[in-house]
Amino acid sequence: MALLLAFGIALFILIISYVYFKRQLCQKTNGLPGPKPQILFGNLINSGILTGKKSFHEVMHQYQQEYGDKFVFWFGTYPILVFCSLEHAKAIFADRHTFEQSPLFLPNFELFCPHSIVTFSGSKWKRHARVMMPMFKRAKVIQHLDVIAECADRFIDQCLIADQVHTNLVRQCQTVTMNVIGFIAFDYDLGAEMNSKTKVMFEDFISVVVNVMFFSSLPQWVAKLYLKLNWKYQKTNRFLRELMENIVEQEQNNQDKAGEQERPKNLISSLVSSLNEQANDEQVSSGLTRAEMFDEVLTALVAGFETTATGLAWAIFFLSKNPHVQKRMKDELYQNDLLITDDVQSLPTLTKEKIDALVYCEFVIKEVLRLAPIASVTTRIALQDTVVDNTPVRRGQTVLIGMNNINTDARYWHHDDPKRFIPERYLHEDKDHHPSALLAFGGGHRACIGQDLAWLELKVVIIRLMQRGVTFEDTPENTGGYEERLTCFPKKMAIRVRFDRAR
Numbered sequence: 001m002a003l004l005l006a007f008g009i010a011l012f013i014l015i016i017s018y019v020y021f022k023r024q025l026c027q028k029t030n031g032l033p034g035p036k037p038q039i040l041f042g043n044l045i046n047s048g049i050l051t052g053k054k055s056f057h058e059v060m061h062q063y064q065q066e067y068g069d070k071f072v073f074w075f076g077t078y079p080i081l082v083f084c085s086l087e088h089a090k091a092i093f094a095d096r097h098t099f100e101q102s103p104l105f106l107p108n109f110e111l112f113c114p115h116s117i118v119t120f121s122g123s124k125w126k127r128h129a130r131v132m133m134p135m136f137k138r139a140k141v142i143q144h145l146d147v148i149a150e151c152a153d154r155f156i157d158q159c160l161i162a163d164q165v166h167t168n169l170v171r172q173c174q175t176v177t178m179n180v181i182g183f184i185a186f187d188y189d190l191g192a193e194m195n196s197k198t199k200v201m202f203e204d205f206i207s208v209v210v211n212v213m214f215f216s217s218l219p220q221w222v223a224k225l226y227l228k229l230n231w232k233y234q235k236t237n238r239f240l241r242e243l244m245e246n247i248v249e250q251e252q253n254n255q256d257k258a259g260e261q262e263r264p265k266n267l268i269s270s271l272v273s274s275l276n277e278q279a280n281d282e283q284v285s286s287g288l289t290r291a292e293m294f295d296e297v298l299t300a301l302v303a304g305f306e307t308t309a310t311g312l313a314w315a316i317f318f319l320s321k322n323p324h325v326q327k328r329m330k331d332e333l334y335q336n337d338l339l340i341t342d343d344v345q346s347l348p349t350l351t352k353e354k355i356d357a358l359v360y361c362e363f364v365i366k367e368v369l370r371l372a373p374i375a376s377v378t379t380r381i382a383l384q385d386t387v388v389d390n391t392p393v394r395r396g397q398t399v400l401i402g403m404n405n406i407n408t409d410a411r412y413w414h415h416d417d418p419k420r421f422i423p424e425r426y427l428h429e430d431k432d433h434h435p436s437a438l439l440a441f442g443g444g445h446r447a448c449i450g451q452d453l454a455w456l457e458l459k460v461v462i463i464r465l466m467q468r469g470v471t472f473e474d475t476p477e478n479t480g481g482y483e484e485r486l487t488c489f490p491k492k493m494a495i496r497v498r499f500d501r502a503r
């Protein structure tokens with residue numbers, strides 16, 4: 001009898017829980033369709049993301065085909081409302097009072113950098129943005145053109161070997177971008193040769209960040225415990241904090257020597273001159289505290305290192321598949337009196353005017369940023385109840401914008417197949433494409449603050465490669481594919497490097 005009663009109670013609890021969770025689920029998904037979630041892992045396993053079978057953007061494309069422009073994707077235990085049309089992106093990015101950067105953009109990043117611009121919103125974000133943003137504007141970064149060209153020369157001289165097949169280009173590209181961000185933002189030589197300790201430490205740091213991002217569906221104490229017990233993380237964290245101390249100390253010495261306050265010339269001088277231990281958001285007080293400054297140095301290094309390197313790797317991959325594009329870029333350089341030679345001494349200097357005149361080269365970078373799924377999505381959190389395209393979004397819910405879906409959508413891209421790499425499209429039907437149809441850097445008030453630097457860096461490095469007569473040749477093993485880390489880079493690159501004879 002007692003057994004029967006216990007069984008009845010258990011059955012009753014089971015039915016009530018089922019009804020409750022079903023109702024919760026429906027409420028959370030706002031009536032949108034989507035793949036069935038699994039306990040704890042949501043759609044991370046059944047989509048193939050966690051098992052490495054598919055990259056995030058491939059999954060977003062597949063679900064858009066199956067469910068349309070709006071669907072629900074379960075990121076672990078979090079249901080995310082996914083929006084994939086240009087109109088959705090415009091509405092979400094434009095409404096800065098309703099949509100803020102969501103913690104799911106870089107889940108658990110506050111464990112690494114609790115005082116980073118990425119993790120803040122409201123007045124705190126504004127205080128940090130006032131220090132950070134001006135230093136990454138085109139007018140500032142263009143002053144460092146020669147530094148970027150020198151870093152590209154280092155790359156060509158140290159990494160590229162004539163007639164050899166290169167299988168390690170992603171890592172080699174990272175050496176370029178690490179050098180650039182070191183010099184431009186921090187006036188510091190990170191000495192990032194291929195296996196330098198700095199670079200290895202950064203890679204280890206990023207791999208821990210990525211692992212912890214996947215813990216985001218579990219309680220945060222699990223991630224904290226993992227970090228505490230992870231000796232690799234403890235070691236990299238110590239190393240990177242010491243590196244930042246050195247960078248800051250070098251800048252403080254420079255400013256002491258210079259005496260009279262000059263206008264900040266780069267990020268580190270802006271950060272150091274903004275030091276204000278009293279900085280806070282309650283009173284009108286500007287500047288950053290020392291702890292905040294350290295976290296912003298680390299943020300700029302992390303954000304500026306892998307993203308642009310991945311963009312560069314994709315650029316090289318696309319060029320290797322399109323020899324006619326390389327030829328056309330070189331023709332354009334030649335027509336603009338930018339001789340092609342491997343003799344660095346006789347290379348004409350790259351100036352702002354010359355860079356701006358290279359329109360076809362600009363189209364090439366634009367096409368790379370359109371197609372490469374470097375950061376293929378971004379997220380926002382709703383600060384109040386709202387409606388997007390007739391779908392109610394409740395306060396606290398996360399929305400995801402499928403940027404790569406929009407970048408390759410035939411409704412907005414009319415020249416040929418939008419999934420193909422064709423820089424010429426900007427001379428034809430896609431000449432006047434909608435500005436928001438190309439979303440490599442997100443949009444609205446939380447768009448990427450480093451986008452001017454990334455554009456310039458990619459353009460100058462690619463131009464320099466062409467100027468030095470480098471040709472990237474395809475091989476049968478150069479099969480591409482996707483490898484997802486903090487960014488998504490080409491999985492298999494095997495590219496033969498040739499040097500042209502001087503023209």
Ligand code: HEM
Pocket residue numbers: 101105117118119136299300301303304305307308311374375377378379440441442443444445446447448449450451453454
């Ligand atoms: C090709 C290279 C790059 C790509 C594809 C890229 C992409 C992105 C994207 C998609 C976002 C989120 C934007 C949004 O949610 O609307 C972002 C944010 C950010 N990026 Fe980049 N980025 C690149 C290079 C850089 C560089 C060179 C820096 C400079 C150090 C940088 C610093 C940042 C920072 C600090 C944020 C956070 C801004 C905020 O939360 O307000 N990025 N980036």
